[in-house]
Amino acid sequence: MLEVEGVVRRFGEKAVLDGVSFRVEPGEAVVLTGPNGAGKTTLLRCVVGSDKPDAGAVRLNGRVVDEADPLVRAAMAVALDDVDFFPDLAVVEHLDLLARAHGVDEPEVLVDEVLEELGLEGAAAQLPVTLSSGQRQRLALASCLVRPRRLLVLDEPEQRLDVAGRRWLAERLLAEKADGVSVVMACHDPDLADAVADRRVEVGG
Numbered sequence: 001m002l003e004v005e006g007v008v009r010r011f012g013e014k015a016v017l018d019g020v021s022f023r024v025e026p027g028e029a030v031v032l033t034g035p036n037g038a039g040k041t042t043l044l045r046c047v048v049g050s051d052k053p054d055a056g057a058v059r060l061n062g063r064v065v066d067e068a069d070p071l072v073r074a075a076m077a078v079a080l081d082d083v084d085f086f087p088d089l090a091v092v093e094h095l096d097l098l099a100r101a102h103g104v105d106e107p108e109v110l111v112d113e114v115l116e117e118l119g120l121e122g123a124a125a126q127l128p129v130t131l132s133s134g135q136r137q138r139l140a141l142a143s144c145l146v147r148p149r150r151l152l153v154l155d156e157p158e159q160r161l162d163v164a165g166r167r168w169l170a171e172r173l174l175a176e177k178a179d180g181v182s183v184v185m186a187c188h189d190p191d192l193a194d195a196v197a198d199r200r201v202e203v204g205g
C-alpha cells in the first residue's frame with residue numbers, strides 16, 4: 001500500500017535521511033524509532049508529501065505521493081507535530097467541518113462518538129487556544145478519527161497523553177489495524193511500540 005524507497009533528504013551538506021526504505025501493507029503498523037533529531041519527522045513529512053525527498057520516492061498504491069493529490073488526501077489521516085487548528089472554530093465545529101469535508105454520512109453522530117471517546121465532550125465548545133496541551137493532542141487525534149482513512153500517519157501521538165490516554169491510544173491503533181487501516185508513526189514510548197508495531201524502522205544512527 002505504502003512504499004518508501006531509498007528516501008534521501010539533505011539539509012545543506014547533512015543527509016538526515018540516507019536511503020530509507022520500507023513498505024506498509026493494509027492493517028500493518030510500522031513504527032519509526034531513533035533519538036531526537038534522527039530524522040523521523042522529516043521522513044513522515046516525506047511520507048505525507050509535505051516535504052520532497054532529494055532522492056528516492058514515496059508511493060501510495062503505486063502513485064508518487066503529492067499532498068495536493070485528492071486521492072492522497074482522502075486516504076491519509078495525518079497528525080504531525082505542527083497540527084494547526086482553525087483558531088476561531090470551537091472543538092466541535094472543527095471536527096464537524098472535517099467530517100463534512102470528507103463526506104462522512106452522519107457527521108454529527110460520528111463527531112459526538114469521537115468527542116466522547118477522546119474525553120473532549122467537556123471541551124467541545126472551547127476554542128483551540130484555550131485547550132490544555134493534552135487536550136490539543138487529543139483534538140489532533142480526534143481530527144484523524146472523524147474522517148475516512150486508509151493510512152494513519154502520526155508523529156509521537158503518545159506525547160502529552162496521560163496514562164489512560166496512552167492505553168486508549170494503543171487499543172485504538174490495534175482496532176484501526178483490525179479494520180485494515182495502515183499506521184506509520186514515530187514513537188518514543190516502548191510500550192506503545194511493542195503493542196502496535198509489526199515492524200520497526202530505525203531512523204538515523
Ligand SMILES: Nc1ncnc2c1ncn2[C@@H]1O[C@H](COP(=O)(O)OP(=O)(O)OP(=O)(O)O)[C@@H](O)[C@H]1O
Pocket residue numbers: 011016034035036037038039040041042043186203
Ligand atoms: N528545514 C530544515 N532545515 C534544516 N535542518 C532541518 C530542517 N528540518 C529538520 N532539520 C534537521 O534535521 C534533523 C532531523 O530532524 P527531525 O525533526 O526529522 O528529527 P526527529 O527524529 O523527528 O526528532 P525528535 O525525536 O526530536 O522529534 C535535525 O537535526 C533537524 O535540525
